[in-house]
Amino acid sequence: MSAADPIVETDEADMEDKAEDLPKQLLKDKHSKFFKHMLGLLPEAYQSHDSSRLTLLYFSLSSLDLIGALDEITDKQKKELIKWIYSLQVKPDHEHGYSRCGFFATDSLPESIDANYGHIAMTYVALCSLIILGDDLTGVDRESIVQGVRALQLDSGSYQCISFGTESDARFVYCAACISYFLNDWRGMDVEKATNFLLSIQSYEGGFAQNIGRESHGGSTYCALAALQLMGKLDAITEESRARLIYWCLNRQQSGFNGRPNKPVDTCYSFWLGASLTLLGAKDFINKECNFSFLMTTQDRYMGGFSKWPGYLPDPLHSYFGISGMYVISGEVEVHPALNISMRAYRHWQSQCTS
Amino acid sequence: MTFYADRPEWKDVTPIPLPYSENEPVVQIMYSERFKDVYGYMAAIMQKKEYSERALNLTTDAIECNAANYTVWHYRREILRHLQSDLQDEMKFTESVIDDQPKNYQVWHHRRCIIEMTGDPSQELDLTEYTLSSDAKNYHAWDHRQWVLSQYKIWDKELEYIDDLLSKDLRNNSAWNHRYFVIENSQGWSRETISKELEYAGAYIKKAPNNESSWNFARGIIKKNKMNYSDFPAFKELCVGMNESHIPSPFLLSTLADINIEEGNKTAASNIFEQLKDLDSIREKYWTFKQDQLQVGS
Ligand SMILES: [Zn+2]
Numbered sequence: 001m002s003a004a005d006p007i008v009e010t011d012e013a014d015m016e017d018k019a020e021d022l023p024k025q026l027l028k029d030k031h032s033k034f035f036k037h038m039l040g041l042l043p044e045a046y047q048s049h050d051s052s053r054l055t056l057l058y059f060s061l062s063s064l065d066l067i068g069a070l071d072e073i074t075d076k077q078k079k080e081l082i083k084w085i086y087s088l089q090v091k092p093d094h095e096h097g098y099s100r101c102g103f104f105a106t107d108s109l110p111e112s113i114d115a116n117y118g119h120i121a122m123t124y125v126a127l128c129s130l131i132i133l134g135d136d137l138t139g140v141d142r143e144s145i146v147q148g149v150r151a152l153q154l155d156s157g158s159y160q161c162i163s164f165g166t167e168s169d170a171r172f173v174y175c176a177a178c179i180s181y182f183l184n185d186w187r188g189m190d191v192e193k194a195t196n197f198l199l200s201i202q203s204y205e206g207g208f209a210q211n212i213g214r215e216s217h218g219g220s221t222y223c224a225l226a227a228l229q230l231m232g233k234l235d236a237i238t239e240e241s242r243a244r245l246i247y248w249c250l251n252r253q254q255s256g257f258n259g260r261p262n263k264p265v266d267t268c269y270s271f272w273l274g275a276s277l278t279l280l281g282a283k284d285f286i287n288k289e290c291n292f293s294f295l296m297t298t299q300d301r302y303m304g305g306f307s308k309w310p311g312y313l314p315d316p317l318h319s320y321f322g323i324s325g326m327y328v329i330s331g332e333v334e335v336h337p338a339l340n341i342s343m344r345a346y347r348h349w350q351s352q353c354t355s
Numbered sequence: 356m357t358f359y360a361d362r363p364e365w366k367d368v369t370p371i372p373l374p375y376s377e378n379e380p381v382v383q384i385m386y387s388e389r390f391k392d393v394y395g396y397m398a399a400i401m402q403k404k405e406y407s408e409r410a411l412n413l414t415t416d417a418i419e420c421n422a423a424n425y426t427v428w429h430y431r432r433e434i435l436r437h438l439q440s441d442l443q444d445e446m447k448f449t450e451s452v453i454d455d456q457p458k459n460y461q462v463w464h465h466r467r468c469i470i471e472m473t474g475d476p477s478q479e480l481d482l483t484e485y486t487l488s489s490d491a492k493n494y495h496a497w498d499h500r501q502w503v504l505s506q507y508k509i510w511d512k513e514l515e516y517i518d519d520l521l522s523k524d525l526r527n528n529s530a531w532n533h534r535y536f537v538i539e540n541s542q543g544w545s546r547e548t549i550s551k552e553l554e555y556a557g558a559y560i561k562k563a564p565n566n567e568s569s570w571n572f573a574r575g576i577i578k579k580n581k582m583n584y585s586d587f588p589a590f591k592e593l594c595v596g597m598n599e600s601h602i603p604s605p606f607l608l609s610t611l612a613d614i615n616i617e618e619g620n621k622t623a624a625s626n627i628f629e630q631l632k633d634l635d636s637i638r639e640k641y642w643t644f645k646q647d648q649l650q651v652g653s
Contacts, residue, residue, distance in 0.1 A: 107374050113426070
């Protein structure tokens, strides 16, 4: 074996150097501060996140929920948050029928603009956020949401994210499955078509891609598996395919996980692959200690939050998936692997939102 | 640059201010003055459905403030259709946004829409090649390239392009995936093609026995096409030969384990799993499970 062909490509000298000083635990107080801060005012640099603003809210709330800090938000603030989320719900109208329905990401463009449409990923994170906050979903116009979801499914079985015509891929099939599950109403999905689409995106490598013929990817693998599970179709994957899938997923672990072969490990894949392997009943094969040690290198011990790679600045997405990835694998706090909310929130949904 | 509020040619438009609260903030982004100015006018223009040259320029500014705003991109396409604009300018515009933000979903989708409008994909291979030259694994660029190839059936130069990419980096998994994609769509997987491709992958496997990408390709083309290792004796010989030379590679061993299981040699497979527990220790529990499974199946 040549020096240019190491089994694992990491800069070990660099990592060992700092390993001793690193905290050996999740710095809950720091993360709590990091996310509570995000619930309020965000600096100008977040302008480019304006079109996924609701996602920032979901990342913050679900993180606080998982680390047990949700009670640090006052009831008054929770009410404000719920009110704001509902203000983003798009009502059906004469001209568009249900085609615009769902939730907006932000309020920077008014609902009165015809070109302004709901987005399926925003509908998903809106429902998650409401459930985490303890809302009972009575303010959700269920019919319009279901019809809005229905308008997004394509002939291929896949989903686009906005009905005026956008890209379509496994991410939005996942959102459609979560929404249908939360509302306990599957009229928005032709489940058979969606299943066929998801089966078709499993690549020769064993993992799932965003679309047919594309490269297997940790994120799309999660979306496909979680959607199939919610749809009750996980067993549509053949035994042989499942075995290759598990092998591919496990090979993503180098220390933490990467999303594709020969890519560097990245914080968020602890969740995507950890949850995928959980859904496949193969979680016990994960080397928990190695994953934990990697996540300790991306946890920001001063500001709180997690970064994508060691030595980088923390961001909301990787901060959330650092926490949920750690917990889904360790089991220390229960995470619903398909819905991507805490089991506490899931039980609240079961008891309060399913009537 | 001058705020829209200070431009005489925009005097006829009353901007719609962004709802903004520092008192009861909810993930409230502290938008810059420029952002507020641009989006205030953007909202007003979309409200009155103005499809004009100045509206087009306004969307350029709105996209510069936030290139992820899918509503603005959508409105921009409506303007282009109304004005029947010269789409060559639009091609240049998307190229500059892609250059700046190569992982932005909206701009790649927009680019696809423009190609569908012009029906001319002649610049797309160069564009994606350019994007991939700075990030050879950019998922968006590959997605666009593969869409163009299957839409317009331009397969003739692709295998050469892949050879070139793999000669630069044999671990480029996207290039391996692309090889599968091109062959599947241009000629299909006959037994002869699989044999030839196993030879191709085999040469790379010998060069770098721990390269997951070439192993995945070799094993994938056999299994995805529902064939057996025994259908390709040359590939088996390659694996056996490498093993006899004691080349330490978990991918080699796990392939050999599969070959042995296929041939019913459980003891041999079990011995290989034993070695894997040590060589691929991060997956020790998995290899133990695979070893135990041999007994269950008997
Ligand atoms: Zn990531």
